Amino acid sequence: MTDTTDRTASSARAAELAARFPALHAPQYWAWGRYDAQFSTELPADELVTNIHLVGFSAGAVVLCRDERDHWFLPGGTRERDESVAACLERELKEEAGARLLGEPGWLGAHRCRTNDPTPYRPWQPHPEKAWLWGWAEVAVDSVPTNPADGEQVVEVRAVPVGEAQRLLVASHDAWWGELVGLAVELRRRAGLG
Template sequence: MTDTTDRAGELADLAARFPHLHAPQRWAWGGIDAQFSAELPPDELITNIHLVGFSDDKVVLCRDARGHWFLPGGTREAAESIESCLVRELREEAGARLAGPPVWIGAHRCVTDSPVPYRPWQPHPEKAWLWGWAEVTVDSEPTNPADGEQVVEVRAMTADEARRLLVRGRDEWWSELLTLAIESRARG
């Protein structure tokens, strides 16, 4: 069996095990059609980076002023590297820093029906949201820049509590994304 055949089999297995995560999605808030894959996109398509941060055996979530729980991450700035974006977003939203290298587990390939890109430097109409996990240390308050979400709480919690808070009022794929990150971490 070739490496390409092996990889295709792995991707098909992941899609079968995580059907909600891999299902086509419509993100109405942004006029975006999205499709998850464990196949990583080229760097130039990545506009957003999000992380399942692990502090010991707990998952770090952020809560904004609206009461919405989310994984830290956000939009890449012009000419910003993936690593720099991740470091900045962790500090801004979670008051956290990387305690180990990130492991990228997949991405949502997206197509927007908006006539212009979200930021002028972003690819358009195709883009990608990168998802990963890493060990993190929460060691300060979120910096809460004026143009970002206003985080009012950062909490390290059990995976079950994180699943419950991420899925509440949202699609089931959030739970599967968290499970995929936990399994990837367990494989080391």
């Protein structure tokens, strides 16, 4: 295939997924961080990625974490200085879910974020633009969360059916979280695993 054909196919795929998951692809404002955010299936440059999160599948169920505030979330978190995406994902899975990857992650896309804050969240992070990378992978939950003092304090890890995962995430956050899980299910199916 030519480069033009690849770009055309990629654009058609992106448009199809945006139409199927409109809440996920809609412009958002994340008040907690004062970010304007926009999801895209186009992957960002590595140097923009500050956060990595995963829809982890364990025997077809979605692995969720619950914190001390009773919020359900997908494991993942902030990349440390000079940490690779792979190392961050491995560390965050262990810290928050007591889980490990069983294979390479598939990338769903990223929220590209922009803030008007005068300084970055952490001094080494890109500013005023950054990206939150979202992926999916098969995982094994075979230990307990390490719960470092500077992270969310996880009180429960549970692998739940897809519909329940979507319901719990939407109840704790916004509608686009359910669509994010739906996108992971679809891309996992297209990879021949669902």
